Amino acid sequence: QAPHVAIVGATGAVGVEILSCLETRNFPVGSLKLLASARSAGKQVAFRGEMLTVEELTEKSFDGVDIALFSAGGGISLKFAPIAAAAGCVVIDNSSAFRQDPDVPLVVPEINPEAALNHPRNIIANPNCTTIITLMALFPLHQRFGLKTVIASSYQAVSGSGQHGIAELESQVRAVVDGHPVVKNVYPHQIAFNLLPQIDSFTESGYTKEELKMLNEGRKILSLPDLKVTCTCVRVPVYRSHSISVTAQFEQPVDVETARRAYDGKPGVAVMDNPSEGVWPTPLDSTNGDTCYVGRMRMDMAIDNALTLWVVGDQVRKGAALNAVQIAELLVGR
Numbered sequence: 556q557a558p559h560v561a562i563v564g565a566t567g568a569v570g571v572e573i574l575s576c577l578e579t580r581n582f583p584v585g586s587l588k589l590l591a592s593a594r595s596a597g598k599q600v601a602f603r604g605e606m607l608t609v610e611e612l613t614e615k616s617f618d619g620v621d622i623a624l625f626s627a628g629g630g631i632s633l634k635f636a637p638i639a640a641a642a643g644c645v646v647i648d649n650s651s652a653f654r655q656d657p658d659v660p661l662v663v664p665e666i667n668p669e670a671a672l673n674h675p676r677n678i679i680a681n682p683n684c685t686t687i688i689t690l691m692a693l694f695p696l697h698q699r700f701g702l703k704t705v706i707a708s709s710y711q712a713v714s715g716s717g718q719h720g721i722a723e724l725e726s727q728v729r730a731v732v733d734g735h736p737v738v739k740n741v742y743p744h745q746i747a748f749n750l751l752p753q754i755d756s757f758t759e760s761g762y763t764k765e766e767l768k769m770l771n772e773g774r775k776i777l778s779l780p781d782l783k784v785t786c787t788c789v790r791v792p793v794y795r796s797h798s799i800s801v802t803a804q805f806e807q808p809v810d811v812e813t814a815r816r817a818y819d820g821k822p823g824v825a826v827m828d829n830p831s832e833g834v835w836p837t838p839l840d841s842t843n844g845d846t847c848y849v850g851r852m853r854m855d856m857a858i859d860n861a862l863t864l865w866v867v868g869d870q871v872r873k874g875a876a877l878n879a880v881q882i883a884e885l886l887v888g889r
């Protein structure tokens with residue numbers, strides 16, 4: 556029997572995309588409940604040719620729901636995911652609230668699908684978007700060569716901050732071009748025509764929380780507790796799709812040809828790498844698509860036994876909504 560599904564944060568950047576993934580992937584849906592704040596209650600949204608009404612999220616929202624996809628921020632997840640889980644619903648949570656809980660699996664279906672089936676708290680965590688896209692590029696290489704160390708810089712789109720991030724970039728670009736004062740609501744500095752080397756808050760280490768997610772989540776997903784990761788995460792004035800420049804050091808000897816072949820037949824990731832013909836992936840190439848693209852692959856000149864590469868992926872899709880729907884597919888045995 557098709558599961559009863561709820562989307563928490565159905566009106567947000569990720570929620571809207573979850574709805575689209577459920578529709579286009581023909582996910583079996585017994586019933587679908589769209590949940591958001593009181594501000595959106597009553598709003599009409601189309602799904603498979605039917606109009607659904609957005610409801611306000613309450614403690615009673617999960618009665619009779621089998622799978623709930625949460626994407627309304629960490630505070631909402633912390634409060635409502637345990638309530639949903641207690642009602643017998645399996646929660647797939649996009650926030651970072653439960654990712655490091657040892658009883659909560661952290662899943663990228665192309666990498667550790669088996670982990671999704673063991674969820675003692677009835678909660679499964681969807682990893683950080685930049686971590687997912689980086690690991691989509693690194694996992695085939697890890698399988699072939701054994702990953703040891705990762706040195707990365709990310710170039711993250713404003714849609715990672717939700718609808719407000721998109722609106723802020725758009726309004727600031729207009730303001731700058733028209734010669735009007737720039738208004739800042741979402742980011743601490745102007746994002747239009749600028750780069751901001753801070754995503755999420757700073758920790759005592761000097762790294763931001765976003766940068767530490769790459770370390771801690773990478774270790775958990777790959778089951779590599781000793782993996783070394785250093786990362787600088789940067790917000791860039793791009794609407795959608797994150798890009799990551801990665802240098803990865805391996806246990807086994809590496810070469811570019813074998814590395815390229817490691818992606819043959821791997822789902823969700825493709826090589827787009829022919830520099831002499833001007834072929835390398837940009838964020839626009841992955842936008843609104845399901846595939847992460849890898850290019851600029853070369854032997855690293857500074858680090859022994861290492862490859863340097865560039866990967867792009869649509870962080871709203873593979874980095875969030877699509878990955879969550881793929882986890883739901885694992886739950887229903889697809």
Ligand code: A2P
Pocket residue numbers: 563564565566567568569570590591592593594595596612626627628631716717718719
């Ligand atoms: P709403 O549209 O009613 O504010 P984004 O990441 O694009 O900013 O979206 C956040 C999502 O989380 C939206 O769907 C938003 O609903 C939802 N949300 C925010 N606050 C709450 C809340 N207190 N209760 C339920 N949903 C919320």
